[in-house]
Amino acid sequence: MTVSIERTWTAVCPASAVPEFSGVAALVDGEQVAVFHVDGDNWHALSNWDPCSGAAVLSRGIVGDAGGVPVVASPVYKDRFELTTGRCLEHEGVSVAVYSVRVRSGVVEVGSP
Amino acid sequence: MRTLVVAGHGMVAHRLVEAVRAADTAGRWRIVVLAEEPRPAYDRVALTSYVDTWDPAALALPGSDYAGDDAVELRLGDAVTSVDRAAKTVTTASGYTQSYDALVLATGSRPFVPPVPGRDLPGVFVYRTIEDLDAIREAASRPGRGRRSAMVIGGGLLGLEAAKALRDMGLSPHVVEMAPRLMPLQVDEGGGALLRRLIAQLDVTVHTGTSTDVIEADGSRLLARLGNGTELDVDLVVFSAGVRPRDDLARESGLEVGGRGGVLVDSACRTSDPAVYAIGECAAVEDRVYGIVAPGYAMAEVVAAGLTGGSATFPLPDTSTKLKLMGVDVASFGDAHAATEGALEVAVNDAVTGTYKKLVVTDDGKTLLGGVLVGDAAEYNTLRALVGRPLPAEPGALLAPAGGAASVGVEALPDEAQICSCNGVSKGALTRAITSDGCDSVGKLKACTRAGTSCGSCVPMLTKLLNACGVEQSKALCEHFGQSRAEMFEIIRATRMTTFSEVITRYGTGTGCAVCKPAVASILATLGNGHILGGEQVTLQDTNDKFLANIQRNGSYSVVPRIPGGEITPEKLLVIAQVAVDFGLYTKITGGQRIDLFGATVDQLPEIWRRLVDAGFESGHAYGKALRTVKSCVGSTWCRYGVQDSVALAIELELRYRGLRSPHKIKSGVSGCARECAEARSKDFGVIATEHGWNLYVGGNGGATPRHAELLLSDVDTETLIRTIDRFLMFYVRTADRLQRTAPWIEEMEGGLDHLRAVIVDDSLGICEDLDAAMAKHVEGYTDEWRGVLEDPEKLARFSSFVNAPGTPDPSISFREERAQKVPVMLGVPEVRR
Ligand code: SRM
Ligand SMILES: Cc1cc2nc3c(=O)[nH]c(=O)nc-3n(C[C@H](O)[C@H](O)[C@H](O)COP(=O)(O)OP(=O)(O)OC[C@H]3O[C@@H](n4cnc5c(N)ncnc54)[C@H](O)[C@@H]3O)c2cc1C
Ligand code: SF4
Ligand code: FES
Numbered sequence: 001m002t003v004s005i006e007r008t009w010t011a012v013c014p015a016s017a018v019p020e021f022s023g024v025a026a027l028v029d030g031e032q033v034a035v036f037h038v039d040g041d042n043w044h045a046l047s048n049w050d051p052c053s054g055a056a057v058l059s060r061g062i063v064g065d066a067g068g069v070p071v072v073a074s075p076v077y078k079d080r081f082e083l084t085t086g087r088c089l090e091h092e093g094v095s096v097a098v099y100s101v102r103v104r105s106g107v108v109e110v111g112s113p
Numbered sequence: 114m115r116t117l118v119v120a121g122h123g124m125v126a127h128r129l130v131e132a133v134r135a136a137d138t139a140g141r142w143r144i145v146v147l148a149e150e151p152r153p154a155y156d157r158v159a160l161t162s163y164v165d166t167w168d169p170a171a172l173a174l175p176g177s178d179y180a181g182d183d184a185v186e187l188r189l190g191d192a193v194t195s196v197d198r199a200a201k202t203v204t205t206a207s208g209y210t211q212s213y214d215a216l217v218l219a220t221g222s223r224p225f226v227p228p229v230p231g232r233d234l235p236g237v238f239v240y241r242t243i244e245d246l247d248a249i250r251e252a253a254s255r256p257g258r259g260r261r262s263a264m265v266i267g268g269g270l271l272g273l274e275a276a277k278a279l280r281d282m283g284l285s286p287h288v289v290e291m292a293p294r295l296m297p298l299q300v301d302e303g304g305g306a307l308l309r310r311l312i313a314q315l316d317v318t319v320h321t322g323t324s325t326d327v328i329e330a331d332g333s334r335l336l337a338r339l340g341n342g343t344e345l346d347v348d349l350v351v352f353s354a355g356v357r358p359r360d361d362l363a364r365e366s367g368l369e370v371g372g373r374g375g376v377l378v379d380s381a382c383r384t385s386d387p388a389v390y391a392i393g394e395c396a397a398v399e400d401r402v403y404g405i406v407a408p409g410y411a412m413a414e415v416v417a418a419g420l421t422g423g424s425a426t427f428p429l430p431d432t433s434t435k436l437k438l439m440g441v442d443v444a445s446f447g448d449a450h451a452a453t454e455g456a457l458e459v460a461v462n463d464a465v466t467g468t469y470k471k472l473v474v475t476d477d478g479k480t481l482l483g484g485v486l487v488g489d490a491a492e493y494n495t496l497r498a499l500v501g502r503p504l505p506a507e508p509g510a511l512l513a514p515a516g517g518a519a520s521v522g523v524e525a526l527p528d529e530a531q532i533c534s535c536n537g538v539s540k541g542a543l544t545r546a547i548t549s550d551g552c553d554s555v556g557k558l559k560a561c562t563r564a565g566t567s568c569g570s571c572v573p574m575l576t577k578l579l580n581a582c583g584v585e586q587s588k589a590l591c592e593h594f595g596q597s598r599a600e601m602f603e604i605i606r607a608t609r610m611t612t613f614s615e616v617i618t619r620y621g622t623g624t625g626c627a628v629c630k631p632a633v634a635s636i637l638a639t640l641g642n643g644h645i646l647g648g649e650q651v652t653l654q655d656t657n658d659k660f661l662a663n664i665q666r667n668g669s670y671s672v673v674p675r676i677p678g679g680e681i682t683p684e685k686l687l688v689i690a691q692v693a694v695d696f697g698l699y700t701k702i703t704g705g706q707r708i709d710l711f712g713a714t715v716d717q718l719p720e721i722w723r724r725l726v727d728a729g730f731e732s733g734h735a736y737g738k739a740l741r742t743v744k745s746c747v748g749s750t751w752c753r754y755g756v757q758d759s760v761a762l763a764i765e766l767e768l769r770y771r772g773l774r775s776p777h778k779i780k781s782g783v784s785g786c787a788r789e790c791a792e793a794r795s796k797d798f799g800v801i802a803t804e805h806g807w808n809l810y811v812g813g814n815g816g817a818t819p820r821h822a823e824l825l826l827s828d829v830d831t832e833t834l835i836r837t838i839d840r841f842l843m844f845y846v847r848t849a850d851r852l853q854r855t856a857p858w859i860e861e862m863e864g865g866l867d868h869l870r871a872v873i874v875d876d877s878l879g880i881c882e883d884l885d886a887a888m889a890k891h892v893e894g895y896t897d898e899w900r901g902v903l904e905d906p907e908k909l910a911r912f913s914s915f916v917n918a919p920g921t922p923d924p925s926i927s928f929r930e931e932r933a934q935k936v937p938v939m940l941g942v943p944e945v946r947r
Contacts, residue, residue: 012917017910021624022652024916025923032925035916039624049925055668056925060656064626067592073627075656075664080627092170 025059034059044083045099118213122148125393125409126219132417149192222356231328267353371397442490447483498530535567638774657736667937673735678763679706705742743767748785755785757802839888840873
């Protein structure tokens with residue numbers, strides 16, 4: 001038997017509101033989601049909650065790369081999280097939730113996790 | 114293929130596996146490791162540091178899970194329970210049986226718990242594994258009344274480490290030692306007496322020369338009675354009374370054991386059965402057991418060589434130790450107790466500085482045999498390396514406070530001198546790694562030679578060796594730029610590039626990171642490239658700069674308006690007070706003579722700043738690597754001793770340099786007379802009034818490594834003073850490293866303060882005109898960053914918590930009240946502790 005899970009999408013903002021290499025926070029079903037624009041069509045979304053500080057701030061981190069892998073560095077203690085997997089580079093076993101994100105007709109949409 | 118079975122996976126077993134894998138190029142051995150503990154081998158030597166993070170990952174030994182190595186099988190959490198030597202098999206607790214061609218016992222030691230009545234009570238612990246510490250932590254954090262206390266039985270190395278861990282957990286520790294002094298094995302009487310005094314100053318109560326007779330339960334607490342009649346009422350007890358080798362498997366399978374326990378082995382670590390070896394703390398090599406890791410590593414190397422076709426025998430081990438206990442240095446090396454026939458002792462006991470140093474030398478006073486250092490062990494590595502060698506100076510001279518052994522320097526050591534005793538690495542081996550194998554950093558030396566990877570005490574020597582070999586340590590900014598910050602500054606200045614994208618495309622790789630982006634943003638700002646949030650620059654800034662406010666632990670921000678020189682009118686005080694009341698902010702006078710308003714959400718920042726800017730305030734740059742404050746004392750206007758108007762000068766300086774972006778923050782102070790009430794000498798540049806003008810001091814700071822500023826100019830007039838400070842700051846901004854304050858910048862400069870004076874006072878490089886012009890440009894170009902935001906709707910739009918719900922504040926931020934003001938409530942408990 002195959003169970004298919006319907007993913008719901010929430011529009012959060014125009015793509016033009018998020019410059020390349022930056023992030024914004026959005027409220028999606030009461031959850032705080034950090035949406036990142038890397039470059040071109042590359043978008044990622046993680047939970048906004050930084051497990052290393054306990055503050056909801058990941059969207060305000062600096063976006064760049066570590067060895068070519070896109071990462072965001074939390075603004076509080078500078079721990080880095082991979083944008084594709086949510087994995088923390090500084091602490092083994094620590095990670096944050098990954099959300100799906102897409103751009104439709106110039107609008108950024110976040111999918112249920 | 115043959116099977117090597119290793120019983121136990123501690124530090125020594127791990128070293129064995131690594132050494133066999135490295136030497137077994139022919140692929141002769143398959144290795145099965147059977148481990149009792151639930152996790153791969155970790156750094157037990159550093160166990161006490163677990164208390165800092167409570168993160169087992171921080172103790173991990175690199176590669177100890179053998180991921181990706183098919184020749185090694187690691188079975189965790191399943192202890193070996195028996196050995197059948199006839200069948201050549203071992204069986205584990207879970208009933209798993211494994212045959213072997215060679216068996217290595219590496220089962221370590223167990224803590225020795227003397228038969229004190231009450232030793233089985235709840236609340237009584239030992240100190241050897243991560244699980245032991247977790248259990249102690251749980252007991253220590255159970256709610257109770259008042260400050261919690263603990264007793265450590267045993268005042269040796271481990272007992273004192275346990276006391277440190279307990280103190281770091283917030284308990285008041287008592288240490289009970291049977292011998293008449295602490296660390297009886299390592300230090301002598303003189304050292305022990307000083308150690309006791311230093312440790313006692315650190316809120317650890319020491320009881321020596323007494324036993325523990327009984328421990329009794331007393332409600333939820335424990336009551337311990339000591340042999341000398343003392344009764345201790347404590348929350349928990351930790352036994353740290355030595356260790357005993359875990360030789361049960363050997364005993365039960367009929368192998369010979371040593372006189373005082375331990376699996377008896379020869380100098381090649383072979384037991385009485387040629388297929389069975391023993392290494393590490395469980396082994397008695399020629400009937401001697403070792404309780405530290407270095408001899409264990411040597412045994413692992415010996416067995417690895419034997420199994421892979423080489424041969425080696427156990428070298429005479431170095432049992433030197435150095436540790437830093439609660440900030441107290443203790444070291445002993447070589448023949449510390451002068452056991453050698455005819456040995457002489459030379460000791461210096463300095464009660465004033467709290468140091469005790471003893472050297473043990475041969476009867477002719479020419480050769481070093483060993484020694485003890487307490488209170489200050491800076492010379493440990495050099496002295497230890499000199500053991501068995503002719504002394505470079507009289508023993509007395511080596512112990513003299515200034516010019517002591519530290520000044521002998523690494524150059525003076527012979528090639529055979531051991532630099533890293535944990536891993537047995539000599540100076541010669543390190544020099545070869547540097548000069549022939551291209552190791553140009555401490556990291557590479559560690560990877561290449563293993564030096565510095567265990568206790569870490571030799572790392573400073575590695576740096577010195579690199580310097581002595583003329584290797585420049587890399588100053589590369591980060592993985593994206595090979596250049597140093599100073600080089601980047603020159604590149605950007607010369608090419609006049611104005612965006613990070615251009616800079617990284619032409620001079621870097623990848624897309625940048627949280628290190629290079631703010632560094633380049635700062636350089637662009639220093640060179641005057643418009644508002645720091647203009648265009649692409651906004652994506653380069655740290656969050657503090659991005660929101661022109663300081664982030665706090667709960668994600669809220671603080672607001673610090675500039676109050677030049679700390680002088681403020683009552684009317685302006687009223688404005689700050691009213692803003693704080695209206696927005697519900699916590700207020701505090703900072704250490705920089707101004708007022709900080711805490712607890713603003715991102716959405717509130719523009720509204721708060723609109724009110725402040727309208728009342729004539731401007732950004733205080735508390736968030737930026739920039740000029741912070743110029744503190745002042747009241748000076749000659751009011752003070753009966755003042756000789757110049759320190760307030761007026763402080764205000765002038767603060768307004769002149771405000772907004773100047775720099776490698777690190779810059780602080781200043783101006784005092785009206787030599788009494789120095791503004792603490793100017795603890796600042797990057799400080800000014801002190803004299804009868805005839807001003808004295809200028811540079812290169813001071815507070816912080817973690819406090820330093821007094823040094824005199825650069827004396828008795829100069831205001832114009833000369835300001836011109837010199839202009840040049841000082843511009844030269845610093847151009848040539849310092851990222852996050853390097855002025856003190857280390859001057860220290861690293863070749864020629865130091867004299868060179869600095871030559872450049873900015875005598876213009877020895879001919880750049881002063883340029884520096885003057887750059888500062889003039891900065892002063893002219895200054896505009897208030899907050900006003901710039903308030904005037905620009907696009908920049909303002911970024912100040913919202915949620916892009917799809919402007920005006921909704923972050924719901925995870927909440928506050929409670931303390932001393933009649935609001936303070937943050939911590940919501941999500943961090944998963945990772947620091
Ligand atoms: C607010 C204040 C404490 C207070 O309530 O008094 C403070 C607060 C912070 N200090 Fe400080 N320092 C404050 C005065 C000081 C002083 C005293 C002084 O300036 O006279 C010192 C020692 C003097 C010095 O810097 O040399 C001081 C030495 C530090 C250091 C260590 C610097 C060093 O070179 O070792 C840091 C860490 C750093 O910058 O890397 C630091 C870092 C910080 C940070 C920015 C830490 C952070 O990143 O969150 C704190 C946040 C400020 C904020 O507003 O949220 N703070 N800090 C003081 C603000 C002064 C101001 O008005 O701007
Ligand atoms: C707090 C602390 C601080 C220390 N500080 C220093 C220091 O500064 N310098 C220094 O040189 N040394 C120090 N030491 C000592 C050092 O940690 C040991 O010398 C070293 O760990 C010994 O390694 P080992 O592999 O022989 O034994 P261990 O590390 O004890 O490892 C033995 C392993 O074998 C397992 N085992 C036992 N029996 C069996 C069995 N039957 N089957 C399977 N597995 C079994 C055990 O569970 C354990 O995991 C310190 C020790 C402690 C506890
Ligand atoms: S430094 Fe001098 S002038 Fe200034 S307050 Fe102190 S005593 Fe008075
Ligand atoms: S001396 Fe311990 S790591 Fe080098």
